[in-house]
Every structure is written in C-alpha cells, then in structure tokens.
Amino acid sequence: AYIGRNARLSGTTLCQNVVVKANCTTGEGVVVGDKCLLSEGSTVMPGIKLWPNKAVEPGARVTMSLVWGTKWPGNLFGALGVSGLANIEVSPEFAARLGAAFGAFLERGAQVITSRDSHHVSRMTKxxxxxxxxxxxxxxxxxxxxxxxVARHMAVVSGASGGLHVSLSPRDPDQTLIQFFDGEGKNLDRGGERKIESIFAREDFRRSHRDAVGSLEFLSRTVEYYTEDFLNFVDGRLIQDSEMKIVVDYAHGALCLLMPVVLGRLGIETVALNAFVDPTRRQAAVPPDDARVKELADVVEALHANLGVVVDNPGERIWLVDEKGEMLAGDELLACFSSLAIEAFGKQSKLAVPVSATAAIERLVQEQSATVMRTRDDARSLMEAAGREPGLVFAGDARGGFIFPEFQPVFDAMVSVGKLLEFLARSGRPLSQVRAALPAIYKYEAEIDCPWEQKGAVMRRMHEKVQGLQVEHLDGLKVYVDSGWVLMLPDVEAPVFHVYGESNSEEAARGLVEEWRGKIEEVK
Structure with a gap:
C-alpha cells in the first residue's frame, strides 16, 4: 500500500495495492479492499467497508459502504497535464497506454517530440x-x-505534430507530470484532451503492422537551434553595452547546462548558484523560501550585482531579487515586467494577464495608451491568447511565468531573463527604481475547503448573493465593490475554492477576502 503525507488512519485495515493520498482520514473499523484509491483529502467514516477496485474522489466524505460499481476518474488531464503518483498511478503500463492514445489522436505517421527532466522515474515513464x-x-x-x-521550441523547428515532456510535478515531487503540447508548443486545447481521454478509456488504438511501427530518432543540435533563435530574438548589442552582472540560482535544473553559455555570448557576467543537475534536490515551482532568498540577496549585495534570478527546475518560471537585495515576486513582479514591456514595445502595445492579476496592470496600460486583455486563471488560457491574439506582445501571470509570443507562445524562463536584461538596458534604470515607480499593490488570497459535490451549489448561491453588484464571469465569480474587487474561483483539481481580493490597503484587502470567505462558508 501507499500512504501519502499527513494521512490519518485509525484502526483501519488496508488490503493489497491500496493508494491512500495526502490528508486522507479513516475512522475505526474501516476496511479498504484491494486496489482501492482514496484521493487527496477524502474521509471514510468509521465502520465503512470499501470492496476492491473502488475510487474515492478528492475531498469526498464516504458515509456508507461501497459494494457495487466503481468510480473511474474520467478526467485524465488536470490544469498542467496528466499527473499521478510516480510508478504507482503513472506506471509504465499506464504510460504506454496513454502514449498509444496520444499517437492515435494524431495523424498516422506523425512526428512527436519527447523529452524529460533528469529524474530516473521520468526516464522510465518517457x-x-x-x-x-x-x-x-x-x-x-x-x-x-x-x-x-526548449522541447516546445523544437516542436516548431522540427515541424512535429506535437510532443510531450515528462517531469516530476512542480506541485508534488511524489507525482509524475506528463505535459502534452501541439505543433506550436502550446498545451493541447480542451477538445484535444477530451479526445485523448476518450481514446484512452475505449482503448481505441490503431495498432500498426510490424513494418509500420514508428521510428525512434535522437535529435542533434537541439541546443544550437534554440540558442541561435534566442540570440536573434533579444537585442544582444544593447545587453552587451550595459555590462550587467547577475546572480542566477538554477535550482539544480537542466537549464544550468544551457543558460550560462547563452548569457556568456551576451557578455553578461554571471555568478551561478545550485548550478548542477541533481533530481533529488529539486525545488518546487513556487516562490523560493526565505532561506534561498536571503542566500541570493546576500550574494547579490556582496558582489554589487545588478539583480538576482531564481529559475524554477522545469525552466519555465522566474523570481527576482533587485540590486538592493529585495525580493520581487507575485503581482509586483508581473506589474514590473508589464511596465517594462509597455515602455519597450511602445504605445498601443497589447498585453494579456489572468483574471486574478492585480488591477494595477490596468493603471499601467492607461498611462501608456496600451491595452490589456484578461484570460481565465490557468496557463493554457494564457498560451492560447499568446498564440491567437494578433498584436499581443507580452503575457504573464503572478506565478513567475512570462510569455513573449514573437518567440514562442509558452512560458520560458531563459527568454524572460533575456528580455528583462534588454528592457533594463533600454530603460537605463536599476530594477529597484522600476519597482518604486509601480502603483501600490495590496492583494490577499486564501483557500477554503469545499467538497466536489458542493461546488456547483456554492457557486449558484453566491450568484444569488451578488444580485445588483457589478460582477464578471470570465472565470469563477469576480465581484467589484467600492474598495476593490474579490474573485471566488473553484479549483479544477482539488476540493477547494480560491478567494483573491485587492483593495486600497493591506488590511482592507485581507478584510475583503475574509468577508467573502465567510459568505462561502455560510452557503456551503
């Protein structure tokens, strides 16, 4: 059996091949049969019996024994791709079947890019x-x-029909994440994901004759192709003339094998931290903890560097430390990048940010006669906007992910750093001054547990509560009030609601979120 973190099992009998995910609770006398799955945050009440091959949804509360039937997790795809416990849920058998479903979704004889991170379980799965x-x-x-x-970029360069990348999940290192993308490097659209799920469930695979089995080729010069396109995209001469010095924390990711070479060709003096690949020491794709920030800030100040950069392990997101050793992350980092992008691309430029991002973005674009479009609060929606929206020059979120559609419509940490250096060189101002010129941002966010089966009812009741108020339904429910706005957003993967709020002071933003959090509690 597998038992996840913070699971609380009391007087419970687990049979063979049972999976108990994180934060599950079982009462006295519970019996869980062979090959059952208790998803994250689920609760099984005392005395309940689960017959073999049953699946309990995330956050569900089991109050009666399950004897007949089963529960198939119909949606393979989550917000980032297909994920599950490494070598348990995402087993080699599961992966082979999923690969066949993806191949059957594509045209016969399609070329597919495949890549992985450095962990051995990713190699096995790929x-x-x-x-x-x-x-x-x-x-x-x-x-x-x-x-x-880089893999997404090579899908375009090679003319492939699509591709996949296997890695440990940035949210949970016990899980494997499989990201699927199309020929433009973007995440598959929802229609494509549903078709793959349907093929997977029906096992509707067109098995090839022995002479028609696909070929396997190892691409060469991948790094060279990417590097040349990167150097053609940024203003290398402007960056070289600035003679900047930066400190980069690579978080033991594979980008440490590529980025130092490229920065060297730009004439950037670089000091590298955690610059060797070690899959056992990977960092989660969230803002780095205080200890890492302090380490980076100390090095930046000691060396009188222009800025410090933290790159996430997959090489998609970044966080910054300015020359004074101050951390720059979240909405403040997004606003800083947006301000520099508008200044560089000029008036009438168009940006895209998620519905949950700070309203300071609107104030910035108004000052420069630029425009901003809002998207749903997920990476796929930003990529789709970047790939289809004419005239869009920049897209980003408050989680350190930035897109420059002219290069490729996906998050790319190295391109983000390159354009940042170009923007700063063109601006002639240090990062701290750019930050100081931003409008004040006071935003707060919280989560509230909500079982899956109650989410629809909660949203309906909250709509009733906001009658007469200015609302927006782009994603979740966004309510505008005199002091700011609040967004109530059900999570697509977990039994929780996210509540975001922004106001004219830190205390007011916190109060706004807590007020609406209480209203959700009332209607649950």
Missing amino acids: RALISGLMSVGANILDLRAMPAP
Missing part, C-alpha cells in the same frame, strides 16, 4: 510513452533530458 506512441505508428524525435521550453 520510455513507456515512447513504446505506446511507436506501437500506433508515431515517429519519435527524442531530446533526452531537456528543459520543457
């Missing part, structure tokens, strides 16, 4: 996916271990 793809006639262009943005 090889199983490749076996499934080849079994239905897909031809593989394998990049071995490579940062995800």
